[in-house]
Amino acid sequence: MAGPVQSIERAAAILRLLASGSRRLGLGEVASSLGLAKGTAHGILRTLQHVDFVEQDPATGKYQLGAALLHLGTSYLDVNELRSRSINWADALAARSGEAVRLGTPLEGRVLVIHHVFRPDDTLQTLDVGALLPLHASSLGKVLLAFGVTPVDPLLEAEPEAYTRHTLVHPEQLNRALGEIRDLGWGAEVQEMSMGEAGIAAPIRGQGGLVVGAIGVSGPVERICDTKGRPLPALITVLREAARAISRDLGAARW
Amino acid sequence: MAGPVQSIERAAAILRLLASGSRRLGLGEVASSLGLAKGTAHGILRTLQHVDFVEQDPATGKYQLGAALLHLGTSYLDVNELRSRSINWADALAARSGEAVRLGTPLEGRVLVIHHVFRPDDTLQTLDVGALLPLHASSLGKVLLAFGVTPVDPLLEAEPEAYTRHTLVHPEQLNRALGEIRDLGWGAEVQEMSMGEAGIAAPIRGQGGLVVGAIGVSGPVERICDTKGRPLPALITVLREAARAISRDLGAARW
DNA sequence: GAACATCGGTCGGCATTACCGAACGACAGT
């Protein structure tokens, strides 16, 4: 296997850097962050600007992501088979459960939300599609971890971030939870990312039974769980039915 | 001005190619479409795959866009100042007009929709954010053309596509329409893209009065226009007020 | 207000880099 194209890797690193900080970055910041010479970084940025992947503030000269990326991102949604086959089932699940439904796939050690159906009531909600959730503190992420879609090692070595006092930060805690998820076939997250919020998720399998993503419902903890903080069995049932239906659509034989 | 980085331009071309056709593409197709040797295209694709910009179907070996692009695309929305400053005004405009509101910016000879507020009634609507509209057959596009945000020349030379029998396809037709838009300060599109649909749009100005985008309302022709097919004055008023308000927020002094 | 620090941008020489084209192995259709 020959080496990857250096300049493209660097360009991707620059784009990721611009995406991580949500403010505009100067040429010097970009260059030093990636250990590049200013001239080199400038050449790459100029090229990225030329193809509309980055824009430059004419006043300050600072750089930010460009418009072409938005179109590429939505084009990804259009061709994503997991998403397109899930849409109808996700709608139905939101209707049956009365809660918000989200679909996730792993990306760079996080969970990328690729579909989001709002809770059917008319409350104000923000679209999560494109957002990245933590693996260890979201129901979608825990399911993906449990079924080996994405490696666990980095999380077990470095202490993961604690969002609330319920977040599983100890490797053994997390490992035990993942074992349970494997046994049960579904996973939950109760106030581990945000107090008052909870979610449950189940794996989606593609051809050959390989887990390719996860689907979950989430909402206020009092609507997801009973008074003892355990997920409502009725929700689990409809969720797992949806996950199975999507898996079947994707070609997973007997799941 | 030194030359842009070749491999990055090629990588971007591959991504755009994958985004244009909404189906997966094989290596051979990619290579021949761009006039590259198979080996070259493979190296670039391998790199793009390595950074999650493209994915490869393990069964067929064909390539499609990757998940990282979705996150980059939404990150672009997060930092886009035109969008963030417009959100509140767009919401208000949708409420006052009772119609769907969209914000556009030019991209590659089309209009990129960067914000979309659904019509306030509860009908089923699909989110247009990230979609590309034609310049000559959308109200947003015509406004951007009229105010010189994007060059008109390519459209005037090549006959633009006719979506309906009302689409302006003759250069002189289009030129006259653009002149009117410049005079009036707003533009309309009545069944030029899709029969039964109409829209009106107004320019948004940034610092120094430069037009940086457009905002528009659109919906069924009978709700946008009067019986003679002319846009309702009340809609035009609230639309222009919103456009002015956003322009002021962006730093356009006296607009 | 003048000197300075910092910024984005430019340029030319060097050698690393990525390109090309042919050959390979797997697969599907015939």
Added chain:
DNA sequence: ACTGTCGTTCGGTAATGCCGACCGATGTTC
């Protein structure tokens, strides 16, 4: 079983993009 096509690998070559010093503008400090 053969043949066409596919994605992939590989090595030679020179074109390519990288580096670091330099430039001019901007805004900051004393």
